[in-house]
Amino acid sequence: MFKINIFLASIGLVLATASFLSGMQLIKKDNTAVILKIHRLNGYITFLIFISLALMPLFGKGGIKPWAITAWGAGFGISLFKIWAVKAKKGYKYGTRLGIILFIIWLAIIYTHVVK
Amino acid sequence: MNKRFMAAFICTIVLMLEAAGAGILGMNLNGSCYAAVIHVPDNYKTIQGAVEKALPKDTIIVKEGVYRENIVLTKPLTIKSGKGPDFTSIQAGNSDEPVFKVSNVKEAAIIGFKITGSSASGIHLINSQYNDISSNKISGNEIGIFLLSSNNNTLTNNQADSNEQIGIYLELSNNNTLKENSASQNNDKGIFLSSSNSNSLIKNSIYLNAWNGITLWSSHNNMLQDNYVFRNTYGIVISDSEGSSLTDNSTWSNINIIMPVLLIYTGIILYIIEKRIFALLYTE
Numbered sequence: 173m174f175k176i177n178i179f180l181a182s183i184g185l186v187l188a189t190a191s192f193l194s195g196m197q198l199i200k201k202d203n204t205a206v207i208l209k210i211h212r213l214n215g216y217i218t219f220l221i222f223i224s225l226a227l228m229p230l231f232g233k234g235g236i237k238p239w240a241i242t243a244w245g246a247g248f249g250i251s252l253f254k255i256w257a258v259k260a261k262k263g264y265k266y267g268t269r270l271g272i273i274l275f276i277i278w279l280a281i282i283y284t285h286v287v288k
Numbered sequence: 289m290n291k292r293f294m295a296a297f298i299c300t301i302v303l304m305l306e307a308a309g310a311g312i313l314g315m316n317l318n319g320s321c322y323a324a325v326i327h328v329p330d331n332y333k334t335i336q337g338a339v340e341k342a343l344p345k346d347t348i349i350v351k352e353g354v355y356r357e358n359i360v361l362t363k364p365l366t367i368k369s370g371k372g373p374d375f376t377s378i379q380a381g382n383s384d385e386p387v388f389k390v391s392n393v394k395e396a397a398i399i400g401f402k403i404t405g406s407s408a409s410g411i412h413l414i415n416s417q418y419n420d421i422s423s424n425k426i427s428g429n430e431i432g433i434f435l436l437s438s439n440n441n442t443l444t445n446n447q448a449d450s451n452e453q454i455g456i457y458l459e460l461s462n463n464n465t466l467k468e469n470s471a472s473q474n475n476d477k478g479i480f481l482s483s484s485n486s487n488s489l490i491k492n493s494i495y496l497n498a499w500n501g502i503t504l505w506s507s508h509n510n511m512l513q514d515n516y517v518f519r520n521t522y523g524i525v526i527s528d529s530e531g532s533s534l535t536d537n538s539t540w541s542n543i544n545i546i547m548p549v550l551l552i553y554t555g556i557i558l559y560i561i562e563k564r565i566f567a568l569l570y571t572e
Contacts, residue, residue: 182551189555190562206566210559282548 177228181281184221187214188278195271218278219251225281247277325349335359335367335378350376350401357381358406361390361398368399373425373447380405380429386412387429394418401425409434409457410448413441420444427451432471435461435484442467449473455497458484458507465490472496478520481507488513495519501539504529512537 191214194207226244254270323345330351332338336359338348347366352375359378361367369376378401380387387403388411390396397420403410410426412434413419422444426432432448432455435441439462447470448455455471458464461484470493471478478494478501481487488511494501501520504510509531516538517523523539526532 182547185548185551186555186558189552190559193556193559194562206563206570209570210562210566214562279548282551 177225180221180225181278181284184218184225185278185282187218187221188275191215191218192271192275195267199268222247222251222281243280247274247281250274250277323347327351328355329353339363339365339367352376354379358385359388361388361393361396364393364395366397366399367401368397369401372400373402373423376400377402377404380407383407386410386434388412390414390416390419392416396420397422399423402427404428406430407452410451412436413438413461416441421446425449431455431457432474433457435459435464437461439463441465443469445469447472451475453477454480455494456480458482458487460484462486464488466492468492470494474498477501477503478517479503481505481510483507485509487511489515491515493518497521500525503527504532508532511535 191211194211194214197207198204198211226248229240250270250273254267254274257266257270324343324347326332326338326342326346326348328335328338328348328350332341334357335348335350335355336357339359339361342348342363342365344363344365347368350367350369352369352371354377356379358381359367378387383406385406386409387406388398390398390411390413392414393416395418396416398411399420400423402425404427406429408429409431410429410433411421411424413421414436416438417440419438419441421433421441423446425447427447427450430452432451433443433446435458437460441461441464443456443464443466445468446456449470449472451474453474453476455474455477456466456469456479458480459482463486464484465488466479467488467490472493472495474497476497476499478497479489479492480500480503482505484507486509487507489502490511491514493516495518497520499520500522501517502512502515502524504526506528508529510529511533512524513533513535514537515524518538518540524534524537
């Protein structure tokens, strides 16, 4: 049985992994121009998938629970903070830690969407 | 007095009682009673109180809140919550008894409740036929939904999750339809059919039960279609059962470790491929 949320969450973790690896290489300043493009592409698609997954319960019959809103909101906030940190040239200070947090968030999303 | 005059007279009396706010019975213009709608706690404080006073085919609508009682249903009534299971909860008053006990009833319905706290079962059907159990959340009971010698019932969109033993248990029950239910995270089995024949299990989601997802034991000619059986110790177990058909069921055990590892591995490969492609596209 095909379930769109599992499919999207799986694609999200794959892209988050690729984005995380490219982010690590950016910190090492290795082949920066190409890696930056890969990092941005994967990062923005992952962010769009994150928002799509967060919005899906709104159209489902089960409704949306307060803890879910809190969790999705926290993830959204961390993603925005990461984008801000990079744009404000604070990427090297916060980027790695935020990248690790986002990667862990995707593992949690996979667990939630495979279980539910 | 002729019949018409008699019917009109009775209707007038009933309408006067309705207008005074005292009555809950209705009557149509032919003089026959129609199914009344009873509100809990407006008309009766308890659901069982409403059940005892209701006539067959009446509908009992339960307002949001937490009700602590055991309900025994012996007539065909529709009992449903006004706002759904997230707002209307029934906890067992006596934990040794089922929260809903439906005994020798044809064409009753239990819709939209959260049902908890029974060391027997959340909903127990005994010798009952053509009943509709739908959109309930049944957790924290010994058994979620228990059908004993009950045939031709429909269980739809229930969540029989996190019970002490079994999510949905059918014993000596035939021709029932279980559709789009969830029976997950129970401490023993998800759905268990024992000596139950010709039942249809369609599009049920069965996850993370301690032992079997779906068990057919001495049960024949059952139909399992499009069920989603993930991460149970054993997926679908069939023992001493013949003639059952299994179509398009998804059974994938213990993917909690394997799946993220596979996805991360895929992500690493994707990154290597992307690097090659981008290097070709953006060569100076």
